[in-house]
Amino acid sequence: GDSVTQMEGPVTLSEEAFLTINCTYTATGYPSLFWYVQYPGEGLQLLLKATKADDKGSNKGFEATYRKETTSFHLEKGSVQVSDSAVYFCALSDRRDDKIIFGKGTRLHILP
Amino acid sequence: DVKVTQSSRYLVKRTGEKVFLECVQDMDHENMFWYRQDPGLGLRLIYFSYDVKMKEKGDIPEGYSVSREKKERFSLILESASTNQTSMYLCASSLGQGLRYEQYFGPGTRLTVT
Numbered sequence: 299g300d301s302v303t304q305m306e307g308p309v310t311l312s313e314e315a316f317l318t319i320n321c322t323y324t325a326t327g328y329p330s331l332f333w334y335v336q337y338p339g340e341g342l343q344l345l346l347k348a349t350k351a352d353d354k355g356s357n358k359g360f361e362a363t364y365r366k367e368t369t370s371f372h373l374e375k376g377s378v379q380v381s382d383s384a385v386y387f388c389a390l391s392d393r394r395d396d397k398i399i400f401g402k403g404t405r406l407h408i409l410p
Numbered sequence: 411d412v413k414v415t416q417s418s419r420y421l422v423k424r425t426g427e428k429v430f431l432e433c434v435q436d437m438d439h440e441n442m443f444w445y446r447q448d449p450g451l452g453l454r455l456i457y458f459s460y461d462v463k464m465k466e467k468g469d470i471p472e473g474y475s476v477s478r479e480k481k482e483r484f485s486l487i488l489e490s491a492s493t494n495q496t497s498m499y500l501c502a503s504s505l506g507q508g509l510r511y512e513q514y515f516g517p518g519t520r521l522t523v524t
Contacts, residue, residue: 330511341414341500341515342453387453391511396441396460396504398513402452 300325304388304401312409313379315343319373319404321362321388329390330398331355331364331371336385345373380408413437416501422522427502429488431519433501440506442484443513444468444476447498459484460506491523 304321311317323329330349334342346355351366360375371388388401417432433442443458445468455468457476465476473495477485484503488495498520502513 332512334515339517341517342502343512343515347512363451393511395457396506396511397443397455399510400453402450 299400300329300390300392302351302388302390302399302401304404307405308387308407309404310407310409313380314377317373317375317378317382317406319388319406320387321371321373321401323371323388323390325371325390325392327392327394329392331362332389332391333360333362333371333373334387334389336387336403338384342387378408380410411444414501414503414514416516416519418519419517420520422524423491424491424524427491428510429484429491429521431499431521433484433486433516434482435514436482437503439503441504442478443502444474444484444486445500445502446470447518449502453500456486493523495521496523497521
């Protein structure tokens with residue numbers, strides 16, 4: 299079945315460092331891909347999305363490119379801030395139904 | 411903006427009690443979902459609903475039931491709470507009808523069963 303695999307955390311970086319969180323997926327067909335973020339004590343928020351191959355989703359300085367050839371959707375940010383500390387979830391929807399499959403999440407700590 | 415609200419942020423119940431978790435969305439979404447979130451396990455789908463009075467089991471429905479009498483409201487029911495149901499419960503909604511797939515989440519209810 300469809301699945302999402304993302305790098306295990308926690309990931310600890312200093313402020314202004316470059317961030318990459320790896321995500322790969324397995325799906326039949328052409329899924330939509332998402333990154334969600336969960337700040338402490340809150341629910342998940344959609345961070346960015348991409349619906350077809352080579353699409354780039356971006357928001358709040360974060361970017362991810364839908365790579366069909368490598369079945370990947372890695373999250374990147376050029377200069378992280380302390381306020382980016384959160385748990386990040388990679389996810390896909392195979393569009394056959396309206397369900398979303400989530401990765402297990404990667405906790406990110408940014409040190410000042 | 412879509413708003414999904416959950417009736418409680420924190421809840422403490424005793425073993426054997428009947429527990430109701432309420433979720434309301436204000437954007438006329440067709441689909442609503444209940445997940446539980448546990449450390450190391452990520453999000454697991456309990457139940458979802460595509461329409462009023464419709465429900466489908468997710469990956470872990472045992473010990474839970476749901477009710478959707480109105481389009482905007484989706485309730486999760488723990489018929490007889492047990493300690494292994496201590497968890498964070500997240501409600502979500504999405505537009506549905508294959509039009510947009512992203513889900514919008516409420517703030518979560520942290521349930522402790524003692």
